[in-house]
Every structure is written in C-alpha cells, then in structure tokens.
Amino acid sequence: MLVNFERINVYMSLLQEKQIEQIAEQFDIRGEIVAVERFGSGHINDTYRVVVQSSTPESYLLQRINHHIFKDVDGLMNNIFLVTDHLKKVLEGEVDEVDKHTLTIVPTRDQKLYYLSDEGEYWRVFVLLDNTKSYDIVETTKQAFSGGQAFGRFQKQLATLDATNLVEVLPNFHNIDFRLDNLRKAILSDKGGRVGSVSDILAYIFARENKMRRILVLADSGQLPLRITHNDTKFNNVLLDQEDNVQCVIDLDTVMPGYVAYDFGDAIRTIINSAAEDEKDVANITLNVPLFQAYAEGYLSEAEGFLTDMEIDSLMYGVLLLPYMQAVRFLTDYLEGDIYYKIQYPEHNLVRTNAQLKLVNELEKHESLLTDILNKSLAQH
Secondary structure (H helix, E strand, O other), rough: OOHHHHHHHHHHHHHHHHHHHHOOOOEOOOOOEEEEEEOOOOOOOHHHHHHHHOOOOOOEEEEEOOOOOOOHHHHHHHHHHHHHHHHHHHHHOOOOOHHOOOOOOEOEEOOOOOOOOOOOOEEEEEEEEEOOEEOOOOOOOHHHHHHHHHHHHHHHOOOOOHHHHOOOOOOOOOHHHHHHHHHHHHHOOOOOOOHHHHHHHHHHEEEEEOHHHHHHHHOOOOOOOEEEEEOOOOOOHHEEEOOEEEEEEEOOOOEEOHHHHHHHHHHHHHHOOOOOOOOOOOHHHHHHHHHHHHHHHHHHHHHOOOHHHHHHHHHHHHHEEEEHHHHHHHHHHHOOOOOOOOOOOOHHHHHHHHHHHHHHHHHHHHHHHHHHHHHHHHHHO
C-alpha cells in the first residue's frame, strides 16, 4: 500500500492550526479569528500571528512560553504585567498613542495573564505592533543611536518602579562569580577531556577575574542601585518606525532586577564587533567605534538624568564584562561536551570562546578611547 505523505502532512498541519486557533479563542481577543500563522524566527518561544475580522485594525501575537527555560511562569508574567502597566502610566504624559510604545498583554477570557492547556503548555497573547521594523544587525549610526535611546529610555521610565517587586526569572544570569564557578566545576570534571588543550585560554580568563568582578564589588558594597533591567539588549529587541526612530522595546521575558551596566555592556557586545560571534579568523575582529559612539550618545541622551555617578563609571566595566562572561559560558559548555549551545561542528564553542576573548582584548586596548567617547557623550547632555 502506498502512503501519501504529502496528504498526511497537510492533514497534520490543518489539525495543528485548528488546535492553535482553539487556544487563541481562550483569550479576550476582539473580533472573529480567521487565521493563525507562524510568525518571526524566535528560538525560545513558539510565536503565531492571530488574524481577526473586526472593526478595529488590531492583530495579535500568540506565544507558547518555553517553561523549560522559564520555570516560574507566574513570576515571569507578573514581571511583564508590572513593567508594561508602569510604562503605560509613564507614557500617558509623553505620547498620544500609548499602546504603540509598549507591549500590551491580552488576558484570557477569565482575566488571567496566561492560559495553561490540557497538555501542560503555557500560552499568552500580546497586541501586535504593526508598521514597525527591527534589525538583526546594526548597519547605520542612526540605528545605533536609536537602539541606545530605546534602552536608555526604557531604564529611565522604569527607574521609578521598585525593582524588588520583580522576581529573578533567571537567577544569577549576569553573575560572573556564578559563571566562573561553573567553569571551575567543568574543569574539575573534564567530561569532554578537553581541559589540557585550553590551558592558555584558562590562564587568560582567570588573570582577569578580579577586574571583571568590579560591578559585583560595587553592588555588594551598596554603591550601585538595583534597577529594573532588560537583560537581553540585542538590537532586534527594539522596534523602530519606518524612519528608524524608536517605538518600543520588546521581548520582556528577561526583565528583572539588575544593574544598568549589564544592559549597556551586552548591547555594545552585539553592536561593536565587526565580525560574527563565531568568526574563526580572530584577525577579522575589530571595533566599530562609530557605532559605539552613536549608541552611547543615544543611551546617555535618555539615561543621563537618572544615573548616579557610579553607575556612569560602571558602564565601561559592563562593556568589558559581557563579552568576557559570554566567553566563559562558551568555554564551560565546550569543556562539558557541548550540552547547552547548539553547535555546527566539534570546535564551534571553542571558536566562539576565542572570538569573544579577542573582542575583550580589542576593548581593553581601546578602553581609554571608549571611555573618552563616553565622557564626551555625557558632557553633551
């Protein structure tokens, strides 16, 4: 008997689409749902666009929350609600159409922040912000400036919300002591039998340990205030309008208590590198200083007014720390046998490690220059 796999695949696709529609119907969506379609290219949550027939032009995003990564879904969604509710209150005095400048959670029909299906899956819905765009790679200084503006404004608007009201959805996410402790454990266990081949890299990392603890030391001594930070400040988490002006910061899953230097440093890590994160030839890794300057100017144009002097000093510490910490994480995974990050070849995590450490080296060599740019940007505001 011949099996018609194409017909089976079509049937399964239609069955899944019907199931997704039934989940979407659990939410307080205005209008009749006419279609549900895959949306975006996110790696953490499955996302669908919900098309409705309604008198209003609203569309919706339906997401399945990856509860294997975000284990406290209650805490996660309550964080997002607290943040978006606060942002709306702040924005009411600043913009005409508030809902276009922050995410809006659509509750379930019984007014809950998420829906738990019979299969044990967690779902949520946001209003879709149409007529916006985002970039995976920063191409112009205008875009970099807007990215800095977006995250600086985001932190400023949330500075009046008590950070202790939020839960730490990913404990120790940017804690370098925690990351180095994991590296030491990986060295001791040496599951992949690779420790002997990376002794020079380990020496480079541990030689910088005290330097990279500066933010933690300042925080532990009470010199840095705990803020609400985004913790995933890659550029495609900013929505821009058609003229590349800031509209909205998105992907709020990692929003939790933290220190502003972490957000600043992670954004710079993804903007300033002239090469890919897994560039094999480290000679190709140089600094795009104009993009750094544009981001810094955009960030400080919004954030300067609420930052303390010590927070401003800590920004450069974050610039050095975040690629260093990412290198530690890549190397830890390499020594453990590549169990966390997806790899395309056996040495992929080692290549990533070397690329991040080359970036650290370039940043150290140009630290005075970058600090001068920060100071000059600060003086403008």
